[in-house]
Amino acid sequence: VPPEKPVNITCWSKNMKDLTCKWAPGTEGETFLHTNYTLKYKRRWYGQDNTCQEYHTAGTYSCHIPKDLALFTPYEIWVEASNRLGVAVSDVVMLDILDVVTTDPPSDVHVSRVGDLEDQLSVRWSSPPALKDFLFQAKYQIQYRVEDSSEWKVVDDVGNQTSCRLAGLRPGTVYFVQVRCNPFSIYGSKKTGIWSDWSNPTAASTPRSERVAGGCDPKGGEQNTTLRRELKQFFGWVKKHAYGCSNLGIKLYDQWRVWLQKSHKTRNQVGKEPFV
Numbered sequence: 001v002p003p004e005k006p007v008n009i010t011c012w013s014k015n016m017k018d019l020t021c022k023w024a025p026g027t028e029g030e031t032f033l034h035t036n037y038t039l040k041y042k043r044r045w046y047g048q049d050n051t052c053q054e055y056h057t058a059g060t061y062s063c064h065i066p067k068d069l070a071l072f073t074p075y076e077i078w079v080e081a082s083n084r085l086g087v088a089v090s091d092v093v094m095l096d097i098l099d100v101v102t103t104d105p106p107s108d109v110h111v112s113r114v115g116d117l118e119d120q121l122s123v124r125w126s127s128p129p130a131l132k133d134f135l136f137q138a139k140y141q142i143q144y145r146v147e148d149s150s151e152w153k154v155v156d157d158v159g160n161q162t163s164c165r166l167a168g169l170r171p172g173t174v175y176f177v178q179v180r181c182n183p184f185s186i187y188g189s190k191k192t193g194i195w196s197d198w199s200n201p202t203a204a205s206t207p208r209s210e211r212v213a214g215g216c217d218p219k220g221g222e223q224n225t226t227l228r229r230e231l232k233q234f235f236g237w238v239k240k241h242a243y244g245c246s247n248l249g250i251k252l253y254d255q256w257r258v259w260l261q262k263s264h265k266t267r268n269q270v271g272k273e274p275f276v
Helices: 128-134 218-241 252-271
Strands: 008-014 020-025 038-041 060-063 075-083 086-089 094-095 107-113 121-126 138-144 155-161 163-166 174-182 202-205
Touching: 008 075, 008 094, 020 038, 038 163, 094 155, 107 174, 121 174, 138 163, 155 163
Parallel strands: none
Antiparallel strands: 008 020, 020 060, 038 075, 075 086, 075 094, 107 121, 121 163, 138 155, 138 174, 174 202
């Protein structure tokens, strides 16, 4: 059968001098006959058609125009599909190079702990080189997930800064973090560019909480009083039963715990405090 009209043409530029476009072969896909695809383009107000030469650069149905593109000029772009039984032409896409600029993902993404804070991680990264080369402004997004989940949470309000602190995280948990970039305000263009790919995942873990899950912390005053009392009992017992520092160790501590339990029993039975 004759080819179907190519659809879903999308294009992007990484340096404002090139253009990469991709498309789909049509609702029914390829026919049983070999089909050739040709991407063509021209300036809107200039009648000369140009043909893309570098195919399959971003997949099977794609083509790359490496240079000789003009800024501040709308381009008309379309794809022609042809086989032995006919030709089908896609709808024409009109775009300005400045409106489809994208970049490589941010580089040097680092994720680290924020001191001993159990619920926070610090993320920092470097801007893509193209932002510096062409004086782009940029906005960033962060997404993160826990190690045992496939669900990402997205942070939209990062703005144009190159660092961010994630809060409200789970203690003692490994997180994977990615960052991406969107250039905007390119030579005064009012449209934002195209989001870059996400950076490679970077992992870090939050500090583990020392609190026992489901337990209650004693009040500070009660905790200190108990500690002082037990230390007083322990050192008093050491004076009576240990001879020199060489005997101090785990076994001695275990013996003291046994003595402490016996003294508690005696105190409960007789109603007297043991001698310390």
